[in-house]
Amino acid sequence: KQEVTQIPAALSVPEGENLVLNCSFTDSAIYNLQWFRQDPGKGLTSLLLIQSSQREQTSGRLNASLDKSSGRSTLYIAASQPGDSATYLCAVRGGSNYKLTFGKGTLLTVNP
Amino acid sequence: KAGVTQTPRYLIKTRGQQVTLSCSPISGHRSVSWYQQTPGQGLQFLFEYFSETQRNKGNFPGRFSGRQFSNSRSEMNVSTLELGDSALYLCASSPTSGGDNEQFFGPGTRLTVL
Numbered sequence: 001k002q003e004v005t006q007i008p009a010a011l012s013v014p015e016g017e018n019l020v021l022n023c024s025f026t027d028s029a030i031y032n033l034q035w036f037r038q039d040p041g042k043g044l045t046s047l048l049l050i051q052s053s054q055r056e057q058t059s060g061r062l063n064a065s066l067d068k069s070s071g072r073s074t075l076y077i078a079a080s081q082p083g084d085s086a087t088y089l090c091a092v093r094g095g096s097n098y099k100l101t102f103g104k105g106t107l108l109t110v111n112p
Numbered sequence: 113k114a115g116v117t118q119t120p121r122y123l124i125k126t127r128g129q130q131v132t133l134s135c136s137p138i139s140g141h142r143s144v145s146w147y148q149q150t151p152g153q154g155l156q157f158l159f160e161y162f163s164e165t166q167r168n169k170g171n172f173p174g175r176f177s178g179r180q181f182s183n184s185r186s187e188m189n190v191s192t193l194e195l196g197d198s199a200l201y202l203c204a205s206s207p208t209s210g211g212d213n214e215q216f217f218g219p220g221t222r223l224t225v226l
Contacts, residue, residue: 031210031212032212032214034214034215036217041200041222042219042220043116043118043202043217043218043219043220044202044204044217045217046214046215046216046217049214051212052212089155091155093212093215096168097157097160097167097168097169097170098160098167098168098209098210099145099157099160099168099170100145100147100155100157100204100215101157102154102155102156103154104154105154
């Protein structure tokens with residue numbers, strides 16, 4: 001059974017810092033990994049999708065890496081801004097039913 | 113292109129009642145998946161529909177059911193509501209049912225069971 005763990009559970013940083021969010025998963029037989037952002041009481045916004053054959057993806061100030069063999073992914077946020085404050089969720093897609101298995105998320109607070 | 117839409121956004125029901133939630137996928141997307149989000153369990157997969165057929169199912173009781181229409185819109189039904197069904201219900205759409213598809217989520221329906 002796939003399990004996804006995100007560390008840390010919460011992170012508070014001053015504006016302008018570069019930061020790294022971590023995600024690990026137990027079963028490396030995945031199709032892809034997605035990073036999402038969720039604002040309080042809202043739905044999920046897809047940030048980056050990394051296919052199983054890829055090593056990293058970049059979008060603006062965000063860079064996500066994937067090491068499938070070790071079951072790890074990182075989300076790097078450069079020059080953080082208060083608007084980046086949200087919960088960041090990592091999800092892997094795998095198994096015979098293609099379902100997304102989510103981590104519990106990292107609550108990020110960027111202080112002005 | 114319009115995103116995934118879900119109606120209603122908020123619902124309050126009492127125990128024992130039933131409820132129907134609706135999801136309209138992104139135009140051209142034929143796969144719709146449903147997830148339940150609670151503070152304790154996080155996000156959990158309910159089921160996926162593709163071309164009007166349930167393709168996959170998570171570990172939820174039979175009180176949770178769904179269907180998909182020919183225009184790819186999907187509905188989820190929960191019967192005999194329990195307090196523990198209070199959650200944010202999210203639907204996601206993707207072009208097809210394959211494992212390499214990116215999933216796009218709607219804003220969710222917040223269900224409160226009293």
